[in-house]
Amino acid sequence: MRALLLLLALLPAMANAAELLVELADGSHRYSSAELLAHPASRELEIPADVAYKRAMHYRAVPLAELLEGVKAEDHLQAVADDGFAAELPAAALLDAKGARAWLAVEDPAKPWPALGKAGKSAGPFYLVWTHPEAEQIGAEQWPFRMVRLRILAPVAERFPALRPDPALAVDDPINLGFAQFQKNCLACHRLNKQGDAAFGPDLNLPYNPTEYLRADLLRRYIRDPQSLRHWPQARMPGFAATALSEDQLDHLLAYLRHMAGRKVAAD
Numbered sequence: 001m002r003a004l005l006l007l008l009a010l011l012p013a014m015a016n017a018a019e020l021l022v023e024l025a026d027g028s029h030r031y032s033s034a035e036l037l038a039h040p041a042s043r044e045l046e047i048p049a050d051v052a053y054k055r056a057m058h059y060r061a062v063p064l065a066e067l068l069e070g071v072k073a074e075d076h077l078q079a080v081a082d083d084g085f086a087a088e089l090p091a092a093a094l095l096d097a098k099g100a101r102a103w104l105a106v107e108d109p110a111k112p113w114p115a116l117g118k119a120g121k122s123a124g125p126f127y128l129v130w131t132h133p134e135a136e137q138i139g140a141e142q143w144p145f146r147m148v149r150l151r152i153l154a155p156v157a158e159r160f161p162a163l164r165p166d167p168a169l170a171v172d173d174p175i176n177l178g179f180a181q182f183q184k185n186c187l188a189c190h191r192l193n194k195q196g197d198a199a200f201g202p203d204l205n206l207p208y209n210p211t212e213y214l215r216a217d218l219l220r221r222y223i224r225d226p227q228s229l230r231h232w233p234q235a236r237m238p239g240f241a242a243t244a245l246s247e248d249q250l251d252h253l254l255a256y257l258r259h260m261a262g263r264k265v266a267a268d
Contacts, residue, residue: 076152
């Protein structure tokens with residue numbers, strides 16, 4: 001009877017337990033929320049302009065670099081959320097503490113974070129947040145919340161060859177520069193030419209590329225502020241401010257999209 005009572009007492013904590021799977025070159029590790037909350041490098045953190053909550057937030061967080069032992073600056077990682085959002089993250093930004101700094105915010109089951117929207121779910125149990133994001137133009141797509149997995153992967157161009165622009169283009173061609181912006185700002189939600197890991201938004205080349213059905217000025221406006229062009233309360237696409245995507249970078253992104261409209265793969 002005592003064992004049964006103990007089990008019943010533990011059930012709420014077990015139900016709220018959460019784990020983050022981190023897969024690196026030397027193997028995998030599952031971190032529980034309790035383990036991370038007690039991590040010796042964890043600290044209380046204030047985020048003045050939180051991307052998910054659109055206001056100042058307070059978190060218990062661990063510097064993400066603490067969980068990336070053996071990862072090199074030239075490596076590439078991907079953070080996956082429970083809804084199919086898949087953020088592509090160059091390791092250099094995650095390891096560098098001089099400018100923008102990446103933190104893994106951990107939700108305490110005893111002190112849950114506020115709900116996001118009508119679904120009733122918070123941004124937890126694990127949320128990648130940044131201090132001084134403006135130092136390296138960290139955009140909204142690099143703030144994945146409800147994370148379940150962080151893994152090291154080959155670069156996007158190796159994994160998804162159908163995303164590559166014409167190989168004859170120079171490295172510094174605006175189209176190749178736009179491909180870099182696409183990886184940073186679009187690939188977390190969208191696929192293109194049926195390739196990509198995200199399962200969140202529509203394919204951006206099949207059956208039609210947005211440059212084929214939106215005027216250039218309207219497409220620019222839509223990327224900056226989706227609700228200004230099409231008001232939809234359930235829409236989840238964020239706007240991209242100039243602090244995260246400059247005018248030149250937006251030009252490059254649009255050049256890449258126009259280019260890829262002529263490099264479609266077969267629909268079936």
